Amino acid sequence: MPQVAIIDYGSGNLRSAAKAFQRALGGKGGVAVTAEAAALARATHIVLPGVGAFADCLRGVTALPGMVDALRREALEGGKPFLGICVGMQLLADRGLEHGDHAGLGWIAGEVRRLEPRDPTLKVPHMGWNEVATAAPHPLFEGLSSAHFYFVHSYHFVPKVAAEQLAAADYGGDIAAAVGRDNLVGTQFHPEKSQTAGLRLLANFLRWRP
Amino acid sequence: MLKIRLIPCLDVRGGRVVKGVRFVDLRDAGDPTEQARLYDAAGADELCFLDIAASHEARDILLDAVGRTAEQCFMPLTVGGGVRTLDDIRRLLLAGADKVSINTEAVRRPEFVSEAAEKFGSQCITIAIDARRTPAGFGVYTHGGRNAAGLDAIAWAQRMAALGAGEILLTSMDRDGTKLGFDLELTRAIVDRVPIPVIASGGVGTLDHLVDGVRRGHAQAVLAASIFHFGEHTIAEAKSHMKAAGIAIREAAAP
Numbered sequence: 473m474p475q476v477a478i479i480d481y482g483s484g485n486l487r488s489a490a491k492a493f494q495r496a497l498g499g500k501g502g503v504a505v506t507a508e509a510a511a512l513a514r515a516t517h518i519v520l521p522g523v524g525a526f527a528d529c530l531r532g533v534t535a536l537p538g539m540v541d542a543l544r545r546e547a548l549e550g551g552k553p554f555l556g557i558c559v560g561m562q563l564l565a566d567r568g569l570e571h572g573d574h575a576g577l578g579w580i581a582g583e584v585r586r587l588e589p590r591d592p593t594l595k596v597p598h599m600g601w602n603e604v605a606t607a608a609p610h611p612l613f614e615g616l617s618s619a620h621f622y623f624v625h626s627y628h629f630v631p632k633v634a635a636e637q638l639a640a641a642d643y644g645g646d647i648a649a650a651v652g653r654d655n656l657v658g659t660q661f662h663p664e665k666s667q668t669a670g671l672r673l674l675a676n677f678l679r680w681r682p
Numbered sequence: 683m684l685k686i687r688l689i690p691c692l693d694v695r696g697g698r699v700v701k702g703v704r705f706v707d708l709r710d711a712g713d714p715t716e717q718a719r720l721y722d723a724a725g726a727d728e729l730c731f732l733d734i735a736a737s738h739e740a741r742d743i744l745l746d747a748v749g750r751t752a753e754q755c756f757m758p759l760t761v762g763g764g765v766r767t768l769d770d771i772r773r774l775l776l777a778g779a780d781k782v783s784i785n786t787e788a789v790r791r792p793e794f795v796s797e798a799a800e801k802f803g804s805q806c807i808t809i810a811i812d813a814r815r816t817p818a819g820f821g822v823y824t825h826g827g828r829n830a831a832g833l834d835a836i837a838w839a840q841r842m843a844a845l846g847a848g849e850i851l852l853t854s855m856d857r858d859g860t861k862l863g864f865d866l867e868l869t870r871a872i873v874d875r876v877p878i879p880v881i882a883s884g885g886v887g888t889l890d891h892l893v894d895g896v897r898r899g900h901a902q903a904v905l906a907a908s909i910f911h912f913g914e915h916t917i918a919e920a921k922s923h924m925k926a927a928g929i930a931i932r933e934a935a936a937p
Contacts (some may be wrong), residue, residue, distance in 0.1 A: 484751070484802070484803075484806075485775050485776055485777075485779075485780075487749070487752055488752045488753075488756065488778055488780075489754075491752070491787050492756050493752045495756070523802075523803055523805060523806070524802065524803035524805075525803060559845045563690070569896060582845055593900075594684075595876075595878055595879040596877060596878070597804065597848055597849070597878065597879070599849060599879050599902070600684050600727065600879070600902070600903070601687070601727055601932045602683065602684045602685065603683065603685075612689070619686065619699070620902075622758060623684075624758075624780075626804065626805075637903075641684075642683050642684075645683075665756060665757060665758050665780065666756065666757075667725070667756055670756055671756060
């Protein structure tokens with residue numbers, strides 16, 4: 473049965489993420505909100521959430537003793553299904569350009585830049601429900617090929633490798649709604665705030681065998 | 683493409699809904715969590731709790747209601763009323779709110795907005811502006827529209843955006859409760875001059891008013907209370923009406 477570890481590094485409220493995973497699990501598995509690197513070894517699925525600024529979130533993760541090493545060992549090298557949400561997804565990039573120029577984890581090639589929609593009437597943050605189109609079928613989006621998800625962000629992930637952009641949303645131009653490769657996925661939107669579509673995506677993640 | 687948001691608002695006092703849906707199938711119509719569940723199931727795009735008493739004792743009851751709501755409803759929740767300190771914000775966010783709405787304290791101490799945005803991120807800071815027509819244009823009011831703040835609403839909205847607000851909840855105090863529709867001139871004047879999203883509020887009496895708020899007011903989101911609470915319309919009706927009028931909106935109850 474899946475054991476989900478949601479990494480708690482002081483970034484906002486993780487209660488709804490934990491509850492959404494519990495709902496998606498339907499009692500078949502467990503969810504741990506944890507700040508301990510050792511917990512990742514026991515987990516079958518790893519979730520890195522994040523709200524706020526890129527550098528603050530990165531600092532939060534690196535401040536947890538052994539966490540970045542454990543993430544690398546269990547997810548990047550160990551192949552456990554990994555989901556980054558919002559800034560948790562952005563941290564996978566090589567660099568983030570929010571309030572300075574910061575090195576990211578570098579798991580998915582690309583950088584995080586300020587949203588600059590071509591249409592000047594479009595507001596930043598990009599806030600609300602947007603339709604997400606998958607580039608190619610991916611288990612994460614099974615049954616969700618043109619579903620709506622809830623976004624709230626002012627910066628976006630620009631992947632270097634086109635094939636690593638799993639899904640896109642239109643906001644005055646294409647923006648990465650999901651990125652990933654192998655056992656790693658990240659969503660710019662918040663599945664835990666996206667009602668039935670979000671719960672379906674989390675259930676898909678839990679069933680995924682990358 | 684991004685959809686226009688339709689946001690029902692619940693007025694809460696002492697942790698109880700004072701103006702809410704009169705659904706017959708509610709076990710406890712005064713419980714904000716029960717009402718939130720119905721709106722969630724109906725496909726509302728977000729939900730707003732406004733604590734109109736915002737007293738100290740009522741705060742813990744509200745936090746409990748926010749917590750229970752967040753455990754059952756997987757949709758964005760904004761909570762406003764009596765938010766005065768960074769600790770107020772922290773407690774609401776930890777309880778499960780996604781955004782907090784700040785009004786009086788921003789007027790009293792504008793730098794509070796930048797402190798809050800730096801600490802928690804702009805995405806969770808909504809600035810509520812209560813505006814009224816004045817001989818000079820549109821003025822900002824506090825304390826439920828009773829006290830004039832001596833500020834021009836447009837300049838104030840711009841300043842709030844510059845200080846890090848993530849969105850503006852704009853209420854016309856002239857229209858609030860009248861069912862005459864949004865003050866479209868006010869709404870447009872603010873929306874067209876700030877870089878952040880604006881929620882139009884105050885005065886919705888018909889479904890056409892929701893359409894007007896977007897079409898003629900240029901708002902990114904529309905908020906309504908009484909047309910839903912008294913069972914005049916459902917979220918699904920409102921959404922299909924807006925869709926039929928050509929507004930990009932997420933269909934109710936579709937994934």
